[in-house]
Structure formats: C-alpha cells, structure tokens
Amino acid sequence: MTSPSSTGSCLLSLLIFSPLAAAVVAAFIRSDRWLRWWTLAATTIIAVVSLPLYTGFDVATSKFQFTETANWIPTLKIQYALGIDGISLLLVLLTTLIMPLCVLCSWNYIQNRIREFMICLLIMESAMIGVFCALDFVLFFVFWEAMLIPMALLIGIWGGPRKIYASLKFFIYTMSGSVFLLVALIALRLQVGSFYIPDMMGKPYSHEFQTWVFLAFFISFAIKVPMFPFHTWLPAAHVEAPTAGSVILASVLLKMGTYGFLRFSLPITPWAAAHFTPWVMALSVVAISYGGLTALAQTDLKKLVAYSSVAHMGFATLGIFAMNKMGLEGAIMVMINHGVTTGALFITVGIIYERLHSRELGQAAGMGKRLPVLAAFAGVFALSSLAFPGTNSFIGEFMVMAGGFKFSQVMMILVAPGVVLAAAYMLRMLQKLAYGSTKNPDHSKLQDLGFREVVTLAPLLVFVFWIGLHPEPFTRVMHASVENLLQQTAQAPSASGLAVAQTPVVSK
C-alpha cells in the first residue's frame, strides 16, 4: 500500500473544522442579530482562509497537495487522509465562496429558529469541504452522509408548504444512492486492502468487477448530479427549500455527483467507464433536451431554474465521459460556472419571492420597470445561464462541445437543440421579468434591491465576467490533474489485457 505522505499543512483540517467550531459557538449566542453577524463573519473568514489553497497550489503536478494523514481506526486501516488536486481545488473554493452569500440571502428570509438554521449551514459547510478533500474512502463516505441530514433539515424545517414531502424524497433518493456507494466501498476494500482512494486508482481489476463497481458508483452519483431519469427529487427539493438551501443544493451538492465521476468512476473503473460511455452520453443528451424542454414549460421561477440545472449538469456529464482534455476541463468549468450562475439565479428568485411572496412568473411580469437593478442582475445571470459569449458559462459549454465533437460529431447534432432551448427558456424568463405583457400586475409598491442584496449578488457577477473573459487562472490549475486522469483512463484497454498476466491485488 502506498503510504500517503503528509505535507505538514493543516489548512484543509482548519477549513473543515472551523465551521463546526463556529457552529458550537453559535449554539450559545442568544441574539438573532448577533447570530447572523457571527455566521457571516465565520463563513467570510473561512472564505478568506481558503484563498492560500489557490495561491499555494502547485499547478505543475497532478499529485495531491496540502495532504494530511493520521491514523483514525488503525485496526481497519481507516485513515484520516486529506488532500486536493486540480479537480477538487476549485470546488472547495466555490464552496467557501458560496457560504457567506447563503448567510446573506437568508438575512431576512429566515425568521424562525435562526440559531438552528445557522448551525445547519455551518455543519453543511464542514461536510461539503470534507467531501472534496477526503482521500480516504471511509472518511469520504462519512462526510458524504453527514451532508444529508443538515440538508434534509434545511428543507424540512425552513421549507415551503410541501417541505416534508420534498425533504423525505430528497433523503430517500440520496440515501438509496449512498447504499450503492457503500457496497462499492466494501468491494474495493476487499480487492485493494486499503481505503486510501489513490491506492484504488489504476489497478487492473477484472472487467466484471469494474462493471459492478461502476454501476454502483453510477447510481449513487447519477442521483446526486442528478442525471435523467434520477432527477425527480431535484425540482421538489428546490421548490420547497429556502433560498440558501437551493443555493447550496445547486451550487455545491449537485457537483458532488460529477466530482464522484471524476474522482472514482473514471480512475478506478476506467474500462467500465469506457464501456458504458455511450449510455452515459445518451442520458446526458436526454438530460440536456429534457431539462430544457421542461424548463421552457415552467411558470414557477424556481422550477424553471431547477430544470435548467438538469440540463446544465447534462453538459458536465457529457464533457466528463467524452474523456478527452477539452471535455474534462470543460466539464469542470461547467461545474464551477453552474455553481456561480445557478446560485445567483436562485438568490435572485429568492429576492423576488421576498417581495411578491410568489414565484409565479406571471406575478413577476414587468418587475424590471419598477426594479431596474434587480432586472439588470437577473439579466446578466440569465444571459450567463444561456451561455452568452463573454460570460462564464460560454467557456464551459464551448469546451464541452469541443470535447463532444472530438468524441462524436453525430452525437453533437443531438445536443444542438438543447443549446437552443437554454436560450429559449432563459430569454423567455428575462422577457417576462423585464417587460411582461400589456397587462402586468402592479409593482409600484415594491422596493428595488437594497445594499445587502447587491452585496450578495455582486461577487457572483464578478465571477461571471472574470471566468467569461479571462478563464486562464481557472483552467490553469486543472491541466496537470486532468492530464493525469486521462492517462489513468487511457490505460483502460491495456490494463484489462494485463489483468490476466498480473496477480490480482487482493489483501489478506
């Protein structure tokens, strides 16, 4: 077994455990006002503390960095192993960026049980960072499961009218995915003899073993993405969740599924991944078109954005399984961009809801006339969502499409209608918000965005254009890791050939 080395940095542990510590402190704060400020301060400081991850990141290597190792349960060889590479770095940073915005957008939205709400948010942050940093499968699984409960609570307690239904549906779907993940975990442990994730990569497993492990991974991650046809929990959860819940769900939680594909499915079961690629591609294309068509039919703003997520994540899975550099890097860009843009759209919808107490597009028709600042923000984020050139999403979709064309030109013809649909549903929403029709509801009593709301949306606006016009700082960090991942997947056919010759790695 490769012994994971520790670099002596404890930055990742600090990032994982400081939200928990902040949650403990929050438990003792009495005043609602101070609770909000405390959580905001804590999440903001964590976001700042996470920046050295980027500045100290070595872009030349594909090795895991900022690694930490400690024995956790020695008898079972379970370790406390952390580390990030070019694939997880940006996702960790996205998480720490999104959290202060979640606190800000809940400022007035959440009026009851504020302490519990803030504690849930902080626990979520710990778990989410943990998932992206864990290098031990058991540790990963613990964080993976730990996210479930606070998320279910966020929906179930602070959600809308059908919150219990949505919360339960979310819980059951994700839980059933987790069961498959657990099975894969145990199977791999029996083959490899270690829970250390890098140890599991690049091993010459038999085709049959790879197939089963891949399928177990696939169900678990496909639910999380969510891929068609495992997506039905998503609209329910989004519609009922409070704004912060939707933002976390869209910006970070959905990325866990695609992250799983990148971290587990491709490097651990490359043969099976290649074998099932046509199927996954087909599901991705269906997701893009289905998500787009369904979004076009929605009159509920949150559902519209939720279904657009299904379509966008279809691009991410498409890029991943194109299994070339363009596609993979594009997929990671789509993941980040979706986090930025869809997070921003959910915050915008939340802002509209706080004013209208309705998410119906018809009720919001013509709001732009009275609330030009809101309309301007919504406009930029909607254009970003439809991949307008010059915005962040364009780069991601362009790279994914380029990767897709390298994979199959014919398949991309099927993607084109989905791209058009994105423009259709977003421009429709934008047209309604800005103009509406000749008979718009009266919005004369509504206030335009306040300072806090502008501060919430502004950072995301910066990222829309920063990534859109100067993506190099973002793509730079992923090159080495993506190359490495490609090498691992490219070995797929040869590894299967070698499997006969080599003694299978079985631990005693």
Next chain:
Amino acid sequence: MVDAMETTQDIRLLLAILAPLVGAGLVMASGKKPNVREGFSVLAAVTLLGVIVSLVPDVLAHKRLAFTLFNLLPNLSFTLRADALSMVFALAASFLWVLTVFYSAGYMRGLHEHEQTRFNTCFALALFGAIGCALSDNLLTMYLFYEIVSVCTYPLVAHHQDEESYEGGKKYLVYLTTTAKGLILPAMVLIYVLTGTLDFATNIHSGIPFPPEAGRWVVTILYGCCILGFAKNGIMPLHSWLPSAMVAPTPVSALLHAVAVVKVGVFSTVRVMLYVFGLDRMDALNLGLPTAYFVSITILVASIVALSKDNLKARLAYSTVSQLSYVILGVALLTPTGVEGGLIHIANHAFSKITLFFCAGAIYVATHKKNISEMHGLGRVMPITFAAFALASLSMIGAPPVAGFVTKWYLLNGAMDAGSLGILLVLMASTLLNTAYFAPVVYHGFFGKPAPADAGHHYKEAHPAMVIPLAITALISLAIGLYPNFFMRFVQALL
C-alpha cells in the same frame, strides 16, 4: 503582398468599440435631461466616426491593424481587426449613425414617444455590436457581437410594448437566437476542433486551412450552417423576423433594419464565406453557383411579396430582404467583379435604403400615414422628402447614376464572367420587379390626386431634424453613384 502585412496592436480599435459603449452608459445616466442625453449620443457617434475615419489611411496602406481584448483558450480570443472589408461596413454604419441621431431625436420627440432614454441607450448598444462585428478578427468575436446586437435590439423592436410589438419582438428573438445558437455555435465549435483556430484568414482566397480528414461533406455542412445561421442576412426561409420587426419606431427600422442589424447579418455571412472558407475552397467544393441560385429565390420571391404590400414600411422590409441577397449573390459568383459588386452593395444599399426609411418616417410624422395608397399627391406638399425617395428608389432599381447602378453593373459583369445565364436573368427580373414596386410610390406621390379625406389638412414637410438627414443620405446615394471609387477602393484592396 497580403501575407507580408505586419500586424500592429492598435488602440484605436478599442476606442472604436468603446465610443458607442461608453456613449450608451452616458445616455442612460443622463436620461432626465433630453438635450444632454442627445448630446452624448451625438458625441459618441461623432467620436466613432472620427476613429473609423482615422483608420482609413492605414487600412489603405495595407497595414494589418489588430487589438486583442481577451484571451480565452489557446488560439481562442476576443480580438479586433481593421481591414478593407471592415471599413466598408464600419464607415457606412458610423457615418449613418451620426445622421440617425438627429433624425431619431426629431422623430421620437415629434411623436412624443415614451422611454426615449431606453431607446437611445439600446440604439448605442446596437451600434456597439455592429461596429464590433465589423471589426472582428475571428469567428468567436463576431459571434459575440452578433449576439450582442440580437439582445440589445429587442427593446427597440418591442419599443411600443403593445401586443403587436411583443409578438414582433418574440419572433425577432426566436429567429435570431435559434439560428445563432443552433447553427453558428455548433459550426464554430466544430471548425475550432477541426482546424484549431477561429481566426479569419488574411486574404479572401485561402480561408482557414481545413485538415484533409475534414471531409468534403463536413465542410459543406459547416458552410450551410454559416449561410443559414447568420439569419440577420434575411435569406429565405429564415427571413420573416424582418418584416415583423417593422413594428419598431422608424429610426430603428432605418438604421437597424437597413444598416446595422441586417448588414451585421450579410457582413458576417460574407466575412465567413471569404475568410473562413475562402474563394478557392468554395470553388473547389463547387459551392458558389448553388449559393447564388439559392439566394436568387430570396431576391425574386421577396420582390414579389413586396409588390403586394400596401404598408410602406412592409414594402421596404421585403425590399431589404431582397436586396440583402445581392451581397451574398455577388460573393457567391466567385469572380472578382461579382465579389466587388456584392461587397460594394453593403454600402450602396445602406445609404439608399436608409433614405427610404427616413422618408417613410418623415411622412408618418407629418401625416400619420403608413399606407402607400393614402399617399397620393403628398409629393407636392413634401417635395424634398419625395424627391429623396425618388432618388433612393432609382438606386434600388439600379438606374444610373445613383449608387445602386454600380452594384448592378458589377453584378451583371460578374454573372457574365461566371458564365451563368440564369443569374443574369435573375438580376434582370429583379430590376423589373424593383421598378414595379418603387415606381408607383413615386409616381402617385407626385402626380396622384390627393384623397378626398386629405382635403381639410395642410400637410407640410416634417421637422428639419428629419428632412436634412434624409436629404443628405439621398445626395450621398447620388454621390457614391457618381464617384463609386470612394468605397470601391476598399473593395479592390481586398482582391
């Protein structure tokens, strides 16, 4: 010679796109003071024209001017360039913007239109897109500005915010974004994947080098996507957004649907034909004459539809659809004279068609009449307007010595060089049809008997802010017919 041109980073290209962009911001900020607002519009337009004119000597000296805005991926950037082809479009658009600012101030105030600040802001943004398109150095940059034009002109088309304008606006967006995202974007990505670049070639012959593994059919399909995808070029069957967009106020129809928007469409189309595919490849793949025949359908059918329209703006709209295809037809002939005739028509049509729209708007402001059948005898009370209309009509018909004649001359020569009798017949038929739908307007305007309903009215010319611009553009139509070399030297610099 062409390849030996050195590339210079030129800040003026940045200034050229910043002028309308900053202008739009200033217009928006000064909305409460109409005179200051219009002042900023004029300032932006004049600055833009100045910058573009300052580029002329360098372009004619064959300097390659470029300016990189943003680098996105390897060989993928937002970059501007100024070459002779850009100048034909940029000069026409920026000069006409100056006149349109005055004209639209007269029109909008004369009709007491609402939301004039939004109108002027979006107008400047549309010019930002058009100039950006003219100055694009690669397909990606062109796509960016093309989409900016689509989005920024929606508020102009839907300006009146009534049922009709919402319908027109919807159709406008659906047609233009669907074709751009459904055809241009995939084509662009595939060209990037195949060739590793989206940069336009440096001459009109070679195009971007496609690798041999990109088969004949792949290139042909990409070509088809580009011809149909830039739907602003009004090629049938994707033209019907254009007549619907005529619900917009007339200055919009004038500048945007005679100069900026539709010219962005044809300019993008010919830019891609000449600089992505190249004349040599089009010839090798035998794409020229089929394209010419394909757009001939548009030329003839649109003219016939124009005959049936009584609404003056609708007739002009279909005339535009028809005339735009001249540009593409000329280039598709693949002969030097054909290409010259097609490209020069970008400018010739701009000056003549804007005159016609200006006249239509002036007639509407002065008399509130939209239909040709109600305009009998108006030429006697609005002589300048109708004289300008007559002059511009002659240009559309292609009669000497007005601008359109130059186009027709070169196109006819080009068709003969290409040895295509069919195209020759199309051009002749089109000339007859042009005469058939323009001559009656002029004839009845001057010699028709005023309708009895007009008896009590004392119509007179519209405000000078409107009449002077239309007189100027009419005279320029005449001038560039008499001295075609003004624009022709740019076109000839390309060959």
